[in-house]
Amino acid sequence: MSLGPHADFIVAAYAVTIFVIAALIAWVVLDYSTQRRILGDLEERGVTRRSQRKG
Amino acid sequence: MPVIDLANPTRFLNIVNRVLPWLIAATLILFVIGFYRVMNAPDDYQQGATVKIMFLHVPAAWLGMFGWGLMSVAALGTLVWRHPLADVAGKSAAPIGAAFTLICLITGSLWGRPTWGTYWVWDARLTSMLVLFLLYLGVLALYWTAEDPGRGARAAAVLSLVGAVNLPIIKFSVDWWNTLHQPASVFRMGGSSIDPALLTPLLIMAVAFTLLFLTLHLAVMRNEILRRRVRSMRLMQAQKLAEASA
Numbered sequence: 272m273s274l275g276p277h278a279d280f281i282v283a284a285y286a287v288t289i290f291v292i293a294a295l296i297a298w299v300v301l302d303y304s305t306q307r308r309i310l311g312d313l314e315e316r317g318v319t320r321r322s323q324r325k326g
Numbered sequence: 327m328p329v330i331d332l333a334n335p336t337r338f339l340n341i342v343n344r345v346l347p348w349l350i351a352a353t354l355i356l357f358v359i360g361f362y363r364v365m366n367a368p369d370d371y372q373q374g375a376t377v378k379i380m381f382l383h384v385p386a387a388w389l390g391m392f393g394w395g396l397m398s399v400a401a402l403g404t405l406v407w408r409h410p411l412a413d414v415a416g417k418s419a420a421p422i423g424a425a426f427t428l429i430c431l432i433t434g435s436l437w438g439r440p441t442w443g444t445y446w447v448w449d450a451r452l453t454s455m456l457v458l459f460l461l462y463l464g465v466l467a468l469y470w471t472a473e474d475p476g477r478g479a480r481a482a483a484v485l486s487l488v489g490a491v492n493l494p495i496i497k498f499s500v501d502w503w504n505t506l507h508q509p510a511s512v513f514r515m516g517g518s519s520i521d522p523a524l525l526t527p528l529l530i531m532a533v534a535f536t537l538l539f540l541t542l543h544l545a546v547m548r549n550e551i552l553r554r555r556v557r558s559m560r561l562m563q564a565q566k567l568a569e570a571s572a
Contacts, residue, residue: 272365272366273375274375274378275369275374275375275376276374276440277374277375277376277440278375280376280379280436280437280439280440281375281376281378281379281436283436284378284379284382284383284432284433284436284437285382287429287432287433287436288382288386288429288433291425291428291429292425292429292538294425295421295422295425295542296542298421299542299545299546299549302546302549302553303545303548303549303552306549306552306553306555306556307552309556310552310555310556310559313556313559313560313563316563318559318560318562318563319559319562320555320558320559320562
């Protein structure tokens with residue numbers, strides 16, 4: 272596959288797209304683990320939501 | 327299961343946890359097929375290999391607009407019906423839509439330099455797309471800086487509805503004004519003007535990017551629901567401490 276005389280522009284476009292999407296995915300994954308960790312910490316300390324309370 | 331059950335965040339989280347692995351698998355499979363078709367797609371008779379940028383630029387542009395459309399529908403849900411997940415859906419779509427709009431602007435610029443001889447011109451299509459990106463930044467600023475999340479959500483919903491005016495301007499800008507940007511070539515009266523050898527990989531990539539958008543959107547919504555749980559638990563903890571010390 273030859274990208275011709277403008278290969279730099281094509282490669283740059285794909286690189287930028289991959290970078291932006293990878294950053295988005297990384298943010299989503301990190302945010303998920305952060306929220307799960309904080310929720311776990313709060314539950315360990317006995318803090319519960321109203322819907323979790325018995326009775 | 328009635329659709330109204332989706333309004334329950336816990337039930338929604340259960341559904342998301344079940345659906346996400348399948349969505350991720352479908353997205354990956356479509357991207358593998360899409361990239362294979364892109365690599366084997368012929369060069370354009372005028373633009374040569376730079377047409378390969380189209381397979382990123384066009385889906386990103388569609389999804390940038392789709393994201394704002396989604397936020398506008400969610401804004402109606404927030405302001406009119408006060409649906410519990412509407413604000414979560416709107417807030418979660420904003421960073422993803424902004425990312426796709428940014429990809430559209432950068433790849434368009436990189437496509438424009440070898441094709442038009444310039445990275446940027448202030449024509450109607452490019453400018454209205456830049457306005458969309460700035461609107462995304464405005465909505466994100468409202469969500470992320472508001473001290474009261476409820477007020478921030480309502481302000482963002484109003485901006486989402488007002489900003490929806492920009493969507494038809496983006497779509498029809500190439501018809502209403504003289505632009506350097508080419509007119510519509512995929513969805514147009516009389517059918518697509520793109521050769522099937524280029525149109526097929528473009529549509530496969532568009533479906534793959536759409537699945538990626540939906541996958542990320544559900545994942546960000548899940549994070550947002552968890553974040554709100556953390557917030558309400560912290561508030562309850564603070565209330566308990568205040569009552570104990572009183």
